Amino acid sequence: MSELSQLSPQPLWDIFAKICSIPHPSYHEEQLAEHILSWASEKGLEAERDSVGNILIRKPASAGMENRKTVVLQAHLDMVPQKNNDTEHDFTKDPIQPWIDGEWVKARGTTLGADNGIGMASALAVLADDSVAHGPLEVLLTMTEEAGMDGAFGLQPGWLKADILINTDSEEEGEIYMGCAGGIDFITTLKLEREAIPAGFETFKLTLKGLKGGHSGGDIHLGLGNANKLLARFLAGHAKELDLRLVDFNGGTLRNAIPREGFATVAVPADKAAELKNLASHYQEILKNELSVVEKNLVVLLDSATADKAALTAKSRDAFISLLNATPNGVIRNSDVAKGVVETSLNVGVVTMEQDSAQIICLIRSLIDSGKDYVVGMLESLGSLVGAQTEAKGSYPGWQPDASSPVMALVRETYQKLFNKTPNIQVIHAGLECGLFKKPYPEMDMVSIGPTITGPHSPDEQVHIESVGQYWTLLTELLKAIPAK
Template identity: 60%
Template sequence: MTAISSLYPQPLWQWFAQICAIPHPSKHEQALSRHIQAWARDKGLTVLEDKVGNLIIKKPATAGMENRKTVVIQAHLDMVPQKNADKKHDFTKDPIEAYVDGDWVTANGTTLGADNGIGMASALAILGSDEIKHGPLEVLLTVDEEAGMTGAFALEAGMLEAEILINTDSEQEGEIYMGCAGGVDAEFTVPMQWQPLPAGHQAYRLTISGLKGGHSGVNIHLGRGNANKLLARFLVEQASELDFKVSEIAGGSLRNAIPREAEVVITLAADKRALLEEKAAAYQALLQQELSATEPALKLAVTETILPSQVMSTESQQSLLHLINVCPNGVMRMSDDIAGVVETSLNLGVITTQGDSVQVLCLIRSLIDSGREQLESMLASLAALAKVNVKFSGAYPGWKPDPSSPVMAIVKDTYQDIYNKEPVIMVIHAGLECGLFKKPYPEMDMVSIGPTIRYPHGPDEMVNIETVGQYWQLLLAVLERIPEKA
């Protein structure tokens, strides 16, 4: 952490080191929130906490800038908790082991939390400075963004005075975001009928691992393997010849992360072990050929395990495996309006076996409501054909682009003045909270910026050091250029 704390800009990186030291996965942000509140009150700043745990910290303008429009810098308190299978780490207790790796900061076997820890650190560094020039300032830190946007949903009108919001949750330096995708969760519940273990069977655990995973919006177009889908494909293709029985299946851990690992426990006749290993080896070779460019570390392992007490009935097993195999996944449509941007996608994120049912959790994203609704209709039809239940929940709106946004123009012109090149104005295929903020604050002018973060929502997450400095310089220059109140 000492090496990280000495990076430029030092106040930002010192705060990021503190953030890494305090566990803050989604739904467990209280310790970090208390630390920030105590610090802010000690600085004499006004601190508000709403009913769900969102923090609003207010700081007066610096001398001579009292008549500028009020700005709120916004970030989220939580981080995505993902780790490699061989990494021992409790996200609710253990600090993030961040370190410098060349031009990047990354973490040892876990997500780093640069998403959105860098943005949070920048806001707190500005609050703590006596030298940075700015008008009346608010900092909004929301809870539970990564697991359902609970904080953004609950934000009430009247708590913020700002006319301008700068969201810090973007992940590419040189791009200014003026819109984002909306989304909805889709959860299939597949009822299970169980039967006794057939005589003469042995049990095996099949595990797909070594995939890159990543953010289910930002990385969905990269062609990475989805462990849940790859495992289901093998099981469906080999069901007849191997004549196996499934006792449990699991894959992924977050609906907004591309699954890196999935596993299934199956039983089959003892004399078919060699055939199972042969089929698994052939399938691994096939996937390594198909996904050689995107998933070079992919593995399919077969290990013997203890015999289960029961297995799925033939009908339940077929219904489940065919559902997973046929469920849409990945990019559904590219945008006609914005070149190179995904319009609509779906991530089959999590599979869990729970007693008398198996849950399959997906996340639909779309820049347009009709795209999201079309996928909802498709999944409802799939559920009807499979004779299972599907529930849609947690729908959140997209952030409709406003090409005439005054703050976007300020950020664009400022960037061009500093770096002598035009930034790219973008819409991101991810769920920024800005769309939800528009409900209690419909007139608020919004923009989103950030440094370059690679592989968010996965253990390979890293943030580029140079771009953190560039993001910082841009943010401070924009605060100086905020116009006076009308």
């Protein structure tokens, strides 16, 4: 038994503990999907999958509620795999280890997967708990949301029978989401040339780590450090004066997670080694001063290393460093319409270097299509300045807010009645699948709710226990209040 079984509502937490025990990072959801299908079959529920692997489970209405509008509860099957550098964990094989820390549930050294595992658990708990009153019910679990919204892109018209969709992927109790940002991936590929490291040079590994990381949408306004950008800044400031040769550069692991760690292999003349050490130490002091409020654990390390390949030529070095240093990152513009919400941003998420090329992968988000287009154009211009290839792909739409949504009004009224306070009606800068669902189901009325989750997409991810109970109460009362057709 998991220690989570002592928490309430118990069915939800027990199901979440089971979800944690089955590996399910993006592109590796099959084991969890098979478990859920088997679970549904045991409960006598109708369950099926579509051509892209999405799961749909149907449950008949509670007695006397057959005439209500049909509701689909929706969550995604996958989680973001991020771990601390000193944590041994294989996300494709090892279970997540949740534990209770006061008011919160956390994971040991990894992401928790409360995003969107709690939402998934809540939908399955509704199916499992016959005391929850509801009309005709569907549960839709989508594939590979975190790495490209594959399941939402593949959803076909006519499969869902529901009139109302409740997305469970929001991360702030007391807030109802009625709109979200769209996004697009942007990949810049720069050709590289190499030459032998000169004799008399010493090789070092420069590491910048200890950053918080986080969600590249929901946390982008917090001013968190981006390891790729901070490392590029150091190299841009000192490469020429040190006659530094760049051998390798890697940082970040996911386009939608703010990079927590970056690594560069460099070589400098032996008589410049002490200066490099001093500059690295000084740079740590600069960053600790600049980011003292948001990044208390950042470190800059310099260790002796061996180079297993040649260094970039001076021309390639300068092109790569200039490109990465000049690539914008973070908030581009705040919304004039949704006050306090970021309109357009980008995250320089992953930088990799191979023998003859380097790749910079960004995720651009915007509430408006023209905002995405603006940043795409900016990155294309940057790439052209250094002769790099650029590609924008995987565009997905935002979810346009509908102020007249009946289900949004119902959620607001139900919340007010339950908790005697007015919830915030919000537009979220993160990407939700609702925008994509609108294409095959343009008439479906949609809303997004969820418990309080902080630090999603990072090993600091945690879910607030009390808020899960409040979210469950809201969800079950909402299902009871769904009107007749």
